[in-house]
Amino acid sequence: MHQADRMTSSEQRAASSLAAVFAFRMLGLFMVLPVLATYGGSLRGATPLLIGIAIGAYGLTQACLQIPFGMLSDRIGRKPVIIGGLLLFALGGLVAAQAETMQGVIVGRIIQGAGAIAAAVMALVADLTREQHRTKAMAMIGMSIGVSFAVAMVAGPVIAARAGLQGVFYSTSALALVGIMLVVWIVPTPQQALRHREAGMVRSAFMPSLRNKDLLRLNYGIAVLHAILMASFVAIPLALQEQAGLPREEHWWVYLSALLLSFFAMVPFIIYAERQRQIKRVVLGAIILLALVQPMMWLGMGSLPWLVAAIVLFFVGFNLLEATLPSLLSKIAPAGGKGTAMGVYSTSQFAGAALGGLIGGAVFGAWGLGGVFLCCALLAVSWWAIGVTMSEPPYVTSYRLPLSLALAGDETLPRRILAVPGVAEAMVVAEEAAAYLKVDTQVLDREALDRVVNPA
CATH class of the missing domain: 1.20.1250.20 (MFS general substrate transporter like domains)
Structure with missing residues (x-):
C-alpha cells in the first residue's frame, strides 16, 4: 500500500x-x-x-x-x-x-x-x-x-x-x-x-434541506425511531420486573443477549441493502418489525422467554434502522449539503427522544404498559405510511475533491465534471477550492474524472 x-x-x-x-x-x-x-x-x-x-x-x-x-x-x-x-x-x-x-x-x-x-x-x-x-x-x-x-x-x-x-x-x-x-x-x-460542507452546517443549504421531501421523510423517521426507543424504556424495564418477575438487578443479561443476537441478525440485511441496492425494502421491513413487536411485548409480558424474544426482535429492528438511515441520508442529501442535512437529522433525532419520553410517561400513567406498547406500534405504522411513498434512493457516494485556485474559478468546470460517466451531481465552491460530487462508484470513470480535476 x-x-x-x-x-x-x-x-x-x-x-x-x-x-x-x-x-x-x-x-x-x-x-x-x-x-x-x-x-x-x-x-x-x-x-x-x-x-x-x-x-x-x-x-x-x-x-x-x-x-x-x-x-x-x-x-x-x-x-x-x-x-x-x-x-x-x-x-x-x-x-x-x-x-x-x-x-x-x-x-x-x-x-x-x-x-x-x-x-x-x-x-x-x-x-x-x-x-x-x-x-x-x-x-x-x-x-x-x-x-x-x-x-x-x-x-x-x-x-x-x-x-x-x-x-x-x-x-x-x-x-x-x-x-x-x-x-x-x-x-x-x-x-x-476548515469549512467543510460534508461535516458542518452551511446556512445557504439549510432551507433547501428543509424543503427536500425525501429528507423530511427521513427526519420524521429518525424522530419516530428515537421516540419509540425512549417510550419503550419507560415500559420494558417495568415489564421485565413487574410482569415477567425478573429482578431489576438481573436485567443486564436480557439487554446483553438482545444486543448480541440483534447485531448478528441485522448484518445480512445491511449487506443485502447495499449490495443488492434494496435499502428501501430493508428499511420498510424493519419498520414493520418494530410495529409488530410492540403488541408481541404487550401480549407476552407475563412470560419471560416470550418477552425476551420480543426484546431481541425489537433491537434487531432498531439497530438495523439506526445503521441504515445515515446511509440513506448520505444518498439523498444533495452534493455539498450532507453536513447540513445531517445537522437537521440529528436535531430531529433528539427532538424525537424528548417527545418519546414525554409520550411514554403520559401514556403509561393513563393506560399502563399495554398503552405504551400500543402507542409505539402506532408511531411505527405512521412512519411506514410516510416511508412507503419514498422513491428508491440513488446509490451514490459523496466525494469532496480539492482543486487548484485557478481551476475552482473556471465556470465551465461543473459542466465538465457532470459529463464524466458515473457523476450524478457536482457542486464547485470557489472559496473552498473544492468540488463536491455524488457519484455511482460502480460506473464512475475515475481516470476521466482525474483528467478533469487534475489537468496536466
Missing part, C-alpha cells in the same frame, strides 16, 4: 481519540435508560409522566443546541466547545446524582443534554483528517456509538445494582471528565478550522 493511502499516526490518534470521546459521552447518556424506570420510582415526587420526561429530557436541550454549538465551534474553535459541552454534561450528572426528587433528576438530564458536542466533534474530525481517510474516521465514530449503546445497556443495570441510581449518574460525570482529559492531552489540535 502506498504511504499516502495509509492514515498517518496523527490521523489515527485523532480518529480513535475522538471516537472514544464520543463513546464516553454516549455511554453516559444511555446508561440511564434501562434503570430510570425501575430505580427512579423511589424518588420523591416520582410519577410515570415525570419518569418519562426524565428519560427523554436530554433530547430537548440537545435538539436546541446541536446546530448552534456546531456554528460556535467555527468561530471560537472546536476544542473549547467540546470541553465546555463535556463540562456541562458532567455538571448535569452531578445535579442528577444529588437530586432527591424526580424534578431534580429532570433538571440534571436537561443540563446533560446542553452539552451538545456532536457537530463540533464531526467538524474536528474533518479538520484533522485528509479527504481520503475522512469516511474511515467517521465510521470509527459511528462504531463507537454502537458499542457504547451496547455497553450502556449492560453497565447501567450492573452499576445501579451496586450503587443505585445515584451511582449511575456519578459514573456519567466521571466518563465526561475522562473525555475532557482525552480532548486536552490526546486529541491533536488542528492548524485551522
